[in-house]
Amino acid sequence: MQCNVTGGIPVSKLDWATTNGVFSDRVVFSKLRNELIVDSVRVDDSADYFCIANNQVGIPVQKKTTLIVRNIGPMTYWLTPDPLRDDRSFAVNTDIKLTCHADAAPYSELTYFWYKKNSAGSRVSITERNAKDNIFLRFLNVEEKKRGFTFPAKSSQLEIRSLNEDDYGTYVCSARLAPNGTESFATIIVSRESAPAKIFASNSLVVVTEGSSALLQCRTSGKPKPLVLWFRNENTTLPSGEMQEVTQDGILTINQTSRDHADLYTCTTARFNGFSKLSKTQSEAVVELQVQYAPTVEPSYVEIRRS
Known part of the structure; x- marks a missing residue:
């Protein structure tokens, strides 16, 4: 969002405000171009943004821009x-x-x-x-x-x-x-027939090198075909930052894995999807992610001083 200020003596000082109250750490201000930049925009960035010009003469003037993030x-x-x-x-x-x-x-x-x-x-x-x-x-x-x-x-x-x-x-x-x-x-x-949802892991153990991508996949059967819900062991957030993630194809993708991502991940048929009476009993599978990384060497030394 760019703000153009014309006229006024002395030169106006430019400021920004938002109906969200505070700006996130993804907001960058460019004084050279009088711009407000929202990096990696999200739904919660939707708000009114105000460009405010003030040169201490009269009351400050402002211009509103409405940002709508669709998702x-x-x-x-x-x-x-x-x-x-x-x-x-x-x-x-x-x-x-x-x-x-x-x-x-x-x-x-x-x-x-x-x-x-x-x-x-x-x-x-x-x-x-x-x-x-x-x-x-x-x-x-x-x-x-x-x-x-x-x-x-x-x-x-x-x-x-x-x-x-x-x-x-x-x-x-x-x-x-x-x-x-x-x-x-x-x-x-x-249809006249329905089948309870079942799920199994394509590979119960996935081994990757730190920095590469990991694909964790679970396959399902059942009629109708259920969605797959992923969550991490011990109620830990997923690498995406969410507590759980719903996938249609049963694949959980983790980009740029780190050693902190090594854990047990559980896939389960989503309770809210499919033939309701049969989906109340969920089935689940567990996938273990191992992340390999290079060792580090801490050199030991002895300090010798000559008197």
């Missing part, structure tokens, strides 16, 4: 059968709900879209206007709890009442920021 996370979803039945499959004439949610910023620009794939694999849009008589679309503004399930606010829900043969198939929930923003989506299969 959308991976889609999560719930596939919930009729809560009055204990079915492990979706039988004809039952009611089911497909609920999806994406963490996004700003939420005011988030829009959900629903599709069903046809026999050719193409998406066919589902809207309130063209939906079948037994299909209903809802947007959840606030958190909603239904018979043991908690659906977060800002979620989208497709409800199928009295499920019939034509309702089986593959549904897609898509979320976008702004008209042409990045898409986050989930593919949800509605």
